[in-house]
Amino acid sequence: MAGSTPASRTADAPRPAARAGASPWREAWRRFRRHRLALLSLFVLLAMVAAVAVGPVLWKVAINEIDFSAKLQGPSLAHPMGTDDLGQDVLARMLYGGRISLAVGLAAMSMAIVVGVTIGAIAGISRGSVDGALMWLTDLFLSLPQLPLLLLLIYLFRDSLKAAFGPEVGVFIMIVLVIGGFRWMPVARLVRAQLFSLREKEFVEAARALGASTWRQVVRHILPNAMGPVIVAGTIDVAAAIIAESTLSFLGLGFPPDIPTWGRILFDSKDYLDIAPYWAMFAGAAIFLTVLTINFVGDGLRDALDPRKVL
Secondary structure, eight states, rough: OOTHHHOOOOHSOOOHHHTTSEEEEHHHHHHHOOOOHHHHHHHHHHHHHHHHHHHHHHSSSOOTTOGGGTTTTTTTTSTOOOOTTTTOHHHHHHHHHHHHHHHHHHHHHHHHHHHHHHHHHHHHHOOOOHHHHHHHHHHHHHHHHHHHHHHHHHHHHHHHHHHHHOHHHHHHHHHHHHHHHTSSSSHHHHHHHHHHHHTTSSSHHHHHHHTOOOHIIIIIHHHHHHHHHHHHHHHHHHHHHHHHHHHOOOOOOOOOTTTTHHHHHHHHHGGGTTTTTHHHHHHHHHHHHHHHHHHHHHHHHHHOOOOOSSS
């Protein structure tokens, strides 16, 4: 019986061959699931996205329905999140505003990643003056004061974009372009550093020896192996874009008053904190919870996509 113990231990042990045959994304998902806080944050974030996506269909209260007889009422069955100073349902405005806030974050993140990966890849694969010029441009954007420039660009182009695309779409395009235009620099520097590290690896040298062009080496061999840190940086950009949009809306420079976002709801509630604190608490909690869960998901992705970390 003593001789059967090693055999049973061998049978219970994980098979290295099966682990080696798993795809990189499946292995990353296995690592991500080990990060309990990141996994919980992912479920909470998906629940919030589902709520703002499906909520307005289920809660069919108009966001601009004014009822002065019900103004500044606390949470109740008729109004689970209370009402504002015009008697408008806060829950309906929160659900509608969540769509805009999350859409701004995702669109600005996508723009930042596309621009950053493009500039970083060109700089990383080039040498000499091209790399120096692109990094000079990146350092220039990093040195600019972001908030004053955001305010200046909004003052200059808000009215023209509203006239061209309408009040909601025009402001959305302006905010995405402005926020995304000031978030691509860390991604560009990250991609450039990754390309400097990966372009001398053995698998890239093998592709080069087989006659692969420079851009084929970048697109097929280098960038796929550099996307892990970029994905993590993208989660940070989503959170930063949501905070930036909320800041602009809180300052009254974002979407018009009749288009609620979480930041706009905070701006409207600032004068009623003493008599209707719930009005600001729900919007602030939504922004806080969204940014917190996105950051925890980013931490989990950082650990899951790091090949040097054993989980």
